[in-house]
Amino acid sequence: MLNSDDDVVLSHDPTPGVRVLRLNRPAVLNALNLALRQRLAEAFAAADTDPAVRVVVLAGGERAFCAGADLNEYVDASPTDIIGREMDRLWGAISACRKPVIAAVRGHALGGGCELAMHADLILASDQASFGQPEVLLGLMPGGGATQRLTRAVGKFQAMRLLLTGARLTAPEALALGLVSEVHPDAEVEDRALSMAAALAKGPQLAQQFIKEAVLQSMATTLEVGLQMERKSFQLLFATKDKTTGIRARLGKVPPAFD
Structure with missing residues (x-):
């Protein structure tokens, strides 16, 4: 059974100053449908304006941080349908967050999921994580910022390789290219993200x-x-x-x- 729209993003504050936002569509590997995108934008806007929140940790599940866009919403979509989704506004609510954002990535971070991770300020990856922008394999291109953010992260030639071929990166490869901040054993990555967030929450x-x-x-x-x-x-x-x-x-x- 899929989650209801009300619980596609779970929020809790495990330690003072730290808010965890967790994508919660495990049956579809946290694929980004419109409801999830909207809830995520709302959650980031709320965290940004909440004085009790000083750091945000963005997490997914064990199998996937986020496997990309929900293709069921794209297969018959027209340009006007896509324009009407106001994706710039929804992505903008994340990028506009003034507080440090840590992405704790386990499993797949592909397409929109990789773009989502790149909206964070720090990316802590499981040693089992994978990253990529496979939109070209669907006859599409990234629409959530990857042509810009990925290029700034890894440089033109590596970005072109990843964007034009749809190739995937392992976590160690992503670290070597500068796409992620740290790599940790899978069972430890979220604890590391929380400990880093707790330390940042005590900072200026x-x-x-x-x-x-x-x-x-x-x-x-x-x-x-x-x-x-x-x-x-x-x-x-x-x-x-x-x-x-x-x-x-x-x-x-x-x-x-x-x-």
Whole structure:
């Protein structure tokens, strides 16, 4: 039995400051139908505006993080049908999240699933995970950002190879190309994501937000403009209590206690 639309994304807060959003369509390997996309956008928007949430962990299941788009919704779709789905708005709710996002990837992350993982700031992969953009094998191309994000992650020539052939990457291959941040044994990857999230949740929130903004800006502007943004953000942080807390803790050789 498939899940109802109400529970296709499960949300819980396992430790202070950490919210886990879990894709929950296991019968179809967490394939992205419109209901799942909408719930995911809503969940990210809610996490972004919730002051109790400082880090988001995005997870799937043991067999699949997300195996891509639900093709049952695509097979007879017309261009106007696809336009009406407002995919830019739904993907945008994820990319607009100001808080650190960690993707914990087990199993397949293919097509839209790989694109979903690339919306995160850190990708922690199981050693059994696989990544790829196989849309070309269906007579299509990526529509969730892979031609842009994958190219920025691994460079033009590797991106072209993956996008034009639909080839899959193992987790170690993805790590070697720079597509993922870390690789861990399958049974440990989610625990590692949670421990990293808990550590980040204790960090200086505004500094983390400014770092994220600056890094993302670097992919959309010139070096000069990016450096200007970095300098201004750096300067603004000198108005924060976190700056004083962090420096005094370092000088006193004690752990900082950020707000």
